Amino acid sequence: MVPHARNNYRPAHARTAGRWPDNNIRLNLLYTPMDMDRPGHPQTSPGRAGNGDVRPDGASDGASDGASDSMPHPTSAGQERRCLMVIHAHPDDESSKGSATVARYHDEGVYTILVCCTGGEEGDILNPAANSPGVRENIATIRHDELHDAASIIGYDEVVHLGYRDSGMPDSPANRHPEAFANVSLEAVVSKLVTEIRRTRPQVIITYPDERNHYPHPDHIRVHDASLPAFDAAGDPSLYPDAGKPWQPSRLFYVLFSGGRILEMHEQFLLAGKQSPFDKRWLERAASWTAKKSIIRIDVTGYTHIRRKALLAHATQIDPQSPFWFGLPDDVVDKIAPYDEYELARYVDGTGKIIIVDDHSAEAQGRSNATSGAGIASTVGSASGTGTDAMSETRDTVQDAVGSGSLAAILASVQNDLFG
Ligand SMILES: [Zn+2]
Numbered sequence: 001m002v003p004h005a006r007n008n009y010r011p012a013h014a015r016t017a018g019r020w021p022d023n024n025i026r027l028n029l030l031y032t033p034m035d036m037d038r039p040g041h042p043q044t045s046p047g048r049a050g051n052g053d054v055r056p057d058g059a060s061d062g063a064s065d066g067a068s069d070s071m072p073h074p075t076s077a078g079q080e081r082r083c084l085m086v087i088h089a090h091p092d093d094e095s096s097k098g099s100a101t102v103a104r105y106h107d108e109g110v111y112t113i114l115v116c117c118t119g120g121e122e123g124d125i126l127n128p129a130a131n132s133p134g135v136r137e138n139i140a141t142i143r144h145d146e147l148h149d150a151a152s153i154i155g156y157d158e159v160v161h162l163g164y165r166d167s168g169m170p171d172s173p174a175n176r177h178p179e180a181f182a183n184v185s186l187e188a189v190v191s192k193l194v195t196e197i198r199r200t201r202p203q204v205i206i207t208y209p210d211e212r213n214h215y216p217h218p219d220h221i222r223v224h225d226a227s228l229p230a231f232d233a234a235g236d237p238s239l240y241p242d243a244g245k246p247w248q249p250s251r252l253f254y255v256l257f258s259g260g261r262i263l264e265m266h267e268q269f270l271l272a273g274k275q276s277p278f279d280k281r282w283l284e285r286a287a288s289w290t291a292k293k294s295i296i297r298i299d300v301t302g303y304t305h306i307r308r309k310a311l312l313a314h315a316t317q318i319d320p321q322s323p324f325w326f327g328l329p330d331d332v333v334d335k336i337a338p339y340d341e342y343e344l345a346r347y348v349d350g351t352g353k354i355i356i357v358d359d360h361s362a363e364a365q366g367r368s369n370a371t372s373g374a375g376i377a378s379t380v381g382s383a384s385g386t387g388t389d390a391m392s393e394t395r396d397t398v399q400d401a402v403g404s405g406s407l408a409a410i411l412a413s414v415q416n417d418l419f420g
Helices: 099-107 139-154 186-200 218-234 259-271 280-290 304-312 330-336 359-364 388-392 406-414
Strands: 083-088 111-118 158-164 204-207 251-256 295-299 339-348 354-356 377-380 397-399
Touching: 083 099, 083 186, 083 218, 099 111, 099 139, 099 295, 099 304, 099 339, 111 139, 111 186, 111 218, 139 158, 139 304, 158 186, 186 218, 204 218, 218 251, 218 339, 259 280, 259 330, 259 339, 304 330, 339 406, 354 406
Parallel strands: 083 111, 083 204, 111 158, 204 251
Antiparallel strands: 251 339, 295 339, 339 354, 354 377, 377 397
16 A cells, blocks of 8 residues: 555554554544555546545534546446445444445446545443543544554545534434534535536445434434435536536445344354353334345445454444344354345436335435335436435426336346346
């Protein structure tokens, strides 16, 4: 990995074992392009120096490493480069959810971008071995470094920090912090995401499903709520005119914590005579995911170990002894579930319209969902004005895409390939 001239991040191997980096809270969160020397990694253009200086209040205009505006997006073959953007709430989410998928696409030459919305300041220190003096006081800096290490292991080419404050677990005092991600203007968050989408031009975006009923972390809900209008608005020149040249991504997926994998892992714990870490709540949640019809399964054979390695980079958050994360050997996990699972939420049809395949957000927005179970689809027309209010007015035509066969066709095309 080549150190960037303006990057004050110190790679893990440069640290003294057991000693945390200096205590200076870094305000410059610029990164170098990730993992340039990884086998199979294509050469990418040098990263920009960045234009997103982070203010002392933690807000940011999107500090990032990576591609510059002048970076040529087309490949040498004259085609648009393939680009995958993944939007997460906290450091460690990028490792626990879909990390093997990103590793696979990175090695296939896809430019991979992680958008991390918060600094994870409210994260508990869940690994007793990492609970050293000074860790709590410097948790933001430490989690920043852990994120960088994990992103490098996974194979992210670029990390973008939106710079918001962790909102904390539901009903915790941190929920009320005025700078918490969940409390800032949704419009502002959408604007930042649109800016990043237009700058980096991903064909595929991965975000969270609506997890209000299962894991109602305010920041995860916020990621979901902001990602949908950002996807819808990025290609519309009448929306966010100051956020860059319009670019419409083709697919929006929700990452699932692999319901099938949870159920199979639960069985394996029982078969091995071990206590399963998956309780009734987890099993119900997993069952609801596997029942969905718009599940996409991505083969990550050869990459499942990436998740374990990346999780372990989050030393303060992940206990290496945790049966939840590491209770089964890699070879067992490889055998029962060499895949990641996603749900198709949006796609662009042959006429350029955005088709919504998302019964979660329909429920969240109070829209009628008579076709629940099969999924609904609605077209999104162009909107005038700016912002999410305008976007919400555009979903005026609702149709069942299952009967037309278009949803079935798109689901077939993206099985095992999010870009399909
Ligand atoms: Zn999280």
